[in-house]
Amino acid sequence: IVCNGVRGVFQTARMDVLMQDGRVVSPTEFERLAGKGSSKKWKVSLRVMKANGAPGVTMQDWLVDHGLEAPRSRTxxxxxxxxxxxxxxxxxxxxxxxxxxxxxxxxxxxxxxxxxxxxxxxxxxxxxxxxxxxxxxxxxxxxxxxxxxxxxxxxxxxxxxxxxxxxxxxxxxxxxxxxx
Incomplete structure (x- = not known):
């Protein structure tokens, strides 16, 4: 995954992020370390990295597409x-x-x-x-x-x-x- 240029590996089993330096942090902490701490919605600010290194779909969309989360309904x-x-x-x-x-x-x-x-x-x-x-x-x-x-x-x-x-x-x- 990528957020504001910072890369990491999202671990779906534990729902945490393995950073490049080996630390394991929560998605919210990863978002904060990437400089997006005020966003408060990691599922939207964290993106799946494409093969060419460019940011792709949001984590929320990826989780829904892979059946790990239900799509959000309108309030x-x-x-x-x-x-x-x-x-x-x-x-x-x-x-x-x-x-x-x-x-x-x-x-x-x-x-x-x-x-x-x-x-x-x-x-x-x-x-x-x-x-x-x-x-x-x-x-x-x-x-x-x-x-x-x-x-x-x-x-x-x-x-x-x-x-x-x-x-x-x-x-x-x-x-x-x-x-x-």
Whole structure:
């Protein structure tokens, strides 16, 4: 194995490391002696050395691949956090579609049955990509902003009046307090 340029031999039966000078140390001690003492996760910082001397897979991956350790499963907290993010993205998209419809801009293609099931290839009214930013700065739009093809007429997809204010308030609520 290798860690930060320091080499050793990992002994799987005892789960310790034989250093080049003959000392036997724990993986955590080997990590510390290699200058990675603050890492605290030896299974990630220790790597299996390839035949050419370059660092290879992590010890954690190697132990899992050889059946010496079970793969790590996601924690309930990380699963809940990703589910919450997905719900928030769906709610945000739904509110933006409603705001666009209220402004008379129409809905997405898939909602009207004209889509292929993959969703529309258009940018949201609040898109912050450089192309949309430049178009807004010029006061116009481009095809991707309204989901049209190259031959379609350009229409302003940004809500006006009450719908614009509603969208602005929604975006401020999404950013949270102190970020306005």
């Amino acid at each position: 309930p907290l990380s699963v809940a956090a990703s589910n919450l993010d997905a719900v928030r993205r769906r709610q945000n998209a739904s509110m933006l579609r409603r705001a666009a419809r209220a402004a008379g801009l129409g809905g997405d293609q898939d909602e009207e049955g004209g889509g292929s099931g993959r969703g529309s290839r258009s940018h949201r009214p609040s898109c912050m990509c450089i192309i949309c930013k430049q178009a807004r700065a010029r006061g116009d739009t481009w095809q991707g902003m309204n989901g049209g093809d190259a031959g379609s007429a350009m229409v302003n997809v940004f809500p006006k009046g009450a719908a614009a204010r509603s969208l602005q308030l929604h975006q401020q609520r999404q950013r949270g307090p102190g970020l306005r």
